[in-house]
């Protein structure tokens with residue numbers, strides 16, 4: 435079997451008396467879309483934050499591409515190929531869509547572009563930014579608009595383009611469908627389907643329709659522990675998952 439791209443082993447994180455991550459182990463294979471689901475407060479965002487390095491675990495380790503990254507700062511993890519989006523989108527609202535993404539391209543190219551030219555007008559940054567916007571499914575009509583004027587769905591897609599600017603091998607998506615209407619969610623599902631296979635994706639999401647439409651494998655988190663991990667059909671049929679998590683509504 436292929437070696438996992440991301441391997442989380444025995445991760446633990448306590449907040450005071452609360453065990454938010456409780457001996458969590460998880461493997462994401464290269465190129466797979468792996469969904470991480472679980473009820474509110476199950477510890478999904480806390481797990482993602484430990485994988486990206488924003489939160490330091492109390493115990494356990496995280497291997498990425500076979501190397502131990504448990505103690506690396508977030509910026510070094512990004513350089514190794516780990517990129518993320520947030521539940522709440524973070525954009526420069528006064529800048530246009532294209533400018534936001536051009537700045538992200540600049541941030542990852544480093545050195546030569548800094549200081550002496552305006553990144554927002556530099557064709558060498560705008561051209562790759564357009565490619566990223568196309569990959570993230572952002573319509574060209576929105577590229578010159580202020581991101582502050584965009585719909586929630588379009589903002590999520592721009593944030594995805596920004597995360598892709600890091601050329602990740604693993605993309606961590608924290609609730610990309612949150613706050614979107616049905617048609618925006620369908621558009622995001624199609625965008626993610628288009629990315630599948632080209633990079634690995636760890637998807638935290640409450641929209642079960644999207645999860646089961648997209649995931650190659652699903653892991654279920656309850657009270658900080660992974661209670662099941664497998665293909666979507668196995669997860670749907672797993673009695674422990676049904677008891678702990680999937681409601682009758684969601685199964686329908």
Ligand SMILES: Nc1ncnc2c1ncn2[C@@H]1O[C@H](COP(=O)(O)OP(=O)(O)OP(=O)(O)O)[C@@H](O)[C@H]1O
Nearest residue numbers: 449450452454472473474475476477478479480481
């Ligand atoms: N910085 C913190 N300090 C104290 N408790 C925290 C902190 N961050 C998270 N928690 C608690 O840890 C638990 C797990 O939270 P987390 O946000 O990881 O869950 P989640 O599965 O992502 O939830 P949701 O689906 O609602 O986003 C919750 O009980 C939460 O209140």
